[in-house]
Amino acid sequence: MVDITAAVVTAVGGEFSLDKLSLDGPAADEVLVEIAGVGLCHTDLAVKEGHLPFPLPGVLGHEGSGVVVEVGSAVTKVQKGDRVVLSFNSCGTCPQCKKDSPAYCHNFMAFNFSGVRPDGTSALSIAGTTAGSNFFGQSSFGTHALAHERNVVRVTDPTAPLALLGPLGCGIQTGAGAVLNSLDAEAGSSLLVLGGGSVGLSAVLAAVVRELSVIIVVEPLQSRRDLALSLGATHVIDPAAGPLSEQVRAIIPGGVDYAVDTTAIVSVLEQTLLSLAPHASLGILGVPSDPTAALSLNLIQAQVLGVTIYGIVEGDSDPDRFIPELLALHQAGKFPFDKLITTVPFTQINEAVAAQHRGEAVKIVLVHE
Incomplete structure (x- = not known):
């Protein structure tokens, strides 16, 4: 169990509140990530306003990036200390996943919007009360996030600006x-x-x-x-x-x-x-x-x-293949996605929502100071 601070949505249409929560340690196929930055996406706000389903109170956020701090016993894809981008989750066993088309996973809604892990449990709680978690397989509006081996992508370029990479996992790859x-x-x-x-x-x-x-x-x-x-x-x-x-x-x-x-x-x-x-x-x-x-x-x-x-959906992307391709283009100076990004301290999430709504920024990334 890890004590974290996260931005919680308690009611449809309400503002985010910064609260202390308890986050489970990783199960066999899960990865605990310390978040460096997380993009503020229209889909997060659509859920906050009740346009898409998710159990409340809950923690949203699905464009996270950070450093792996712990892995489950069955995880082989990444290890402690790896820099990663978090993307959407998928089952890995349905016909679309087997065709390397995870954006159209037959279980996409259950794995990304149900608010629980695939086994039906929530990884988050507030003062002992269960909270919606596992949003897009991560719920990364916090200091830490619990992701799954399938939806973490290792960043091999040590010069890549880690805190800015989260939007590659959704909006930019879309x-x-x-x-x-x-x-x-x-x-x-x-x-x-x-x-x-x-x-x-x-x-x-x-x-x-x-x-x-x-x-x-x-x-x-x-x-x-x-x-x-x-x-x-x-x-x-x-x-x-x-x-x-x-x-x-x-x-x-x-x-x-x-x-x-x-x-x-x-x-x-x-x-x-x-x-x-x-x-x-x-x-x-x-x-x-x-x-x-x-x-x-x-x-x-x-x-x-x-x-x-x-x-x-998600630009028909297989994140394990496509995100490294975008990073390689960025490194070569051919895909300057960082020009779209404005960074804001994570504690100012509500101010960031208002600024993005007013059109003062194209893509806000919330960073932990």
Whole structure:
């Protein structure tokens, strides 16, 4: 048992409170990690606001990075002292996991949102009362997190900025993976990115890596449009300047080959469909605030254009393979994801939530001082 400090959500819509909790030691397949930094992700906030299921009171956080301090008896992947990134959890035995597609694990919801370990126990308690734990297999909004062997990725580069690496485990790999894995965008093609947050701008970074010729970012905030251009976008669009499809076709009359939506706003998606070229692909990444939100699809238009629509989870990533690839690109100066990150002390988590909501930062990483 380890005494930790963590940010706890006690009620839907409430603020995070910093509390003392007890965290179990690692079971046979688990890894105890001292957290150096943890990203603040839209999914954490969606759960806090009740848009996604999770038992409360509970500890969220799913973009953690840190140092292994203890491993379970059956763990062989990492050892004490290893630097690691934490990602989503998966079962390892279902048909999708066996095909190296863990983002579509048949047990994804149970392993990442149930608030308990796979054996039904919680690893966290507050004054003897059970708390929701195991969020994305980690619950890393704390000084320590208990992860599983399957969802820790060892960082072999000693120069990598450990505290900043957590977002590689979710938001950054989601945006980059959408372009490099899910859509497998071809060099010289065109991409439309809806939303200039960390996921959207990670897609831009990946599009530059893949050498796309036209990269258009749609974003209401001027500061984020400017950042997008500095990262390699060829064009930016202010959605308030006119109908989206008209603005896109003013840039590329035949329409775009690929589109990545991070907004989950139905009206934006409808305009995106009108912006596509024949045989285009649309990837849907955003989490809607309304879980019943639905997109109306014109069947004739979809058939005539030959449009493909992908629902994308975690960028179709196998973290053990993809995170090292992104780190190697970063080391080579080709994937500067650190330009998206603003660090804030972990104790200021509620202030960080407000700042990110106001658009003052693209991706906040909470660091322990």
